[in-house]
Amino acid sequence: MSDLRDRPQPHPRARRLALAAAALAAVTLAACSRPADTDGEARASRIQPVAKISLKVQKVAPGSRTGEQVYQGTCAGCHGAGALGSPKTGDAAAWGPRIAQGFDTLTKHAIEGIRQMPPRGGGADLTDTEVRRAVAYLANSGGAKFAEPPVTK
Known part of the structure; x- marks a missing residue:
């Protein structure tokens, strides 16, 4: 029994750090368990590409270029x-x-x-x-x- 009393106690800062890490993990897990978005249009607007490129092909009749x-x-x-x-x-x-x-x-x-x-x-x-x-x-x-x-x- 004396072995448990003589054991070094963790530093108070380490306890706070462990508590903050546990809270962060809980918040992250809670965010992941959100129900899926059922509005397909809203989802599609969020995943649109950042930019679009459109190419215009100009057909030129053979022999007509300057x-x-x-x-x-x-x-x-x-x-x-x-x-x-x-x-x-x-x-x-x-x-x-x-x-x-x-x-x-x-x-x-x-x-x-x-x-x-x-x-x-x-x-x-x-x-x-x-x-x-x-x-x-x-x-x-x-x-x-x-x-x-x-x-x-």
């Missing part, structure tokens, strides 16, 4: 940043030697591909005329005076 549209959709990815050694848009020094080769040579290289540039710049759906328009647009940004083939309706 040089700028082709550039923005296909060429800008590389020529805008000068990726893989491609001449940057508007860089007259880089475009000068290429412009000197002539419009037909530039167009041939763009259609067939050259060095690391794939045929048609990777835009397999581009017509030859659309590639010509893009070449004129891109070369003109570097100082050329090429006439962009007109878009026929």
